[in-house]
Amino acid sequence: MPELPEVETSRRGIAPFLEQQNIAEVIVRDHRLRWPVNPDLPQILAEQRVHQIRRRAKYLLFDCDSGTLLIHLGMSGRLRVLDASQPLQPDKHDHVDIVFENGYRLRYTDPRRFGAVIWTHEPVELHPLLSHLGPEPLEADFDxxxxxxxxxxxxxxxxxxxxxxxxxxxxxxxxxxxxxxxxxxxxxxxxxxxxxxxxxxxxxxxxxxxxxxxxxxxxxxxxxxxxxxxxxxxxxxxxxxxxxxxxxxxxxxxxxxxxxxxxxxxxxxxxxxx
Structure with a gap:
């Protein structure tokens, strides 16, 4: 299972390509993750801008115009940044693509489907998955x-x-x-x-x-x-x-x-x- 270092490594890998970029299209091939993907997610994210990608515990937080996209990698999840102009056929475990106007595609792959892709328009710190969490271990308040x-x-x-x-x-x-x-x-x-x-x-x-x-x-x-x-x-x-x-x-x-x-x-x- 990806832990904090693996999630932080993923964040650092994708952030330079996707921060301050507009979303052009969202493709959901399989809604059956740990929690079902919102069927309206393609319409919700269309033309929104990803301002920043943060990490809270093992969740990646995509700060957008009107809310936050939470991604959890579960047991076997993986994120890749691909060139959207190159023809790369998805396999059966490639469940979600987020295509950006700058020509990059973020692909979420999860063979076991224990991960999550969740949208919230409320303050993300109050989300039930995050509100009970303790401090970050690398921050000063953990002493x-x-x-x-x-x-x-x-x-x-x-x-x-x-x-x-x-x-x-x-x-x-x-x-x-x-x-x-x-x-x-x-x-x-x-x-x-x-x-x-x-x-x-x-x-x-x-x-x-x-x-x-x-x-x-x-x-x-x-x-x-x-x-x-x-x-x-x-x-x-x-x-x-x-x-x-x-x-x-x-x-x-x-x-x-x-x-x-x-x-x-x-x-x-x-x-x-x-």
Whole structure:
């Protein structure tokens, strides 16, 4: 599933071609995404201008004249910018095309159809999919004081806690394991036990891991590709995730794996002791 770094990579890939451009045509081939695509979307978006493309959590927000288009990539979604003048026949998983007056076409592809293409004319921050979300992990308001305050009120495992989008967005399973390793914190540690110095290390680790992943174009473990069809290369830098039985890059102890909240959790028992 594309996580925050993969979505941010997609945003950076498409924004230079589509921002400050007018929409000429919208083609919806299959309305059956996670939530049905509004049948009036082609008429709604016709001749509107995309002023800016932002990211909130794992949603891409296209700020238009009279509202916002939200795109979520789901489990297998992908966005590509194509030359609209070139004859490129869509395949069965190419569900939505947005054609721009500058000659580019944004194509949304989603084999599993778990993604979403949603229009709203209300303030996007109030949309039910966004209104409950916690802060962005790379912004200044996500700091040690914030994390410590939230953690002190909970009695859950720290890995489950930082993966909760109401606490902080975008820390998916891979990045949670990597950040906890970098901070030297065991994934089973109870949140109320978190100390100030640990909170500081964890916040810094989350920011560092996500920043490196974005710089590397995301992490490809299955089928993620960016807007140009390139895989993400952060997988080559993973310290613990998907390395069960291999020696820790830091101390040499074998990396261990266990199931936590139905997710695979990797850690080094020597570097992350309880």
């Amino acid at each position: 040690a004081d914030y994390l410590l305050d939230k953690a002190s009120k909970r009695q859950v495992a720290i890995k489950t806690f930082i993966m909760n989008a109401e606490i902080v967005v975008g820390v998916g399973n891979i990045y949670a394991s990597e950040a906890l390793f970098m901070a030297g914190i065991h994934p089973k540690m109870i949140t109320a036990q978190l100390k100030r110095n640990q909170a500081f290390k964890l916040v810094e680790a989350i920011k560092a891991v996500l920043g490196k992943a974005i710089a590397a174009g995301g992490t490809t473990l299955r089928d993620f590709r960016d807007s140009e069809g390139n895989p993400g290369y952060f997988a080559q830098e993973l310290q613990v995730y998907n390395r069960a039985g291999l020696g820790c890059r830091q101390c040499g102890h074998p990396i261990e794996l266990f199931r936590q909240a139905n997710r695979a959790t990797y850690f080094c028992p020597a570097c992350q002791g309880l």
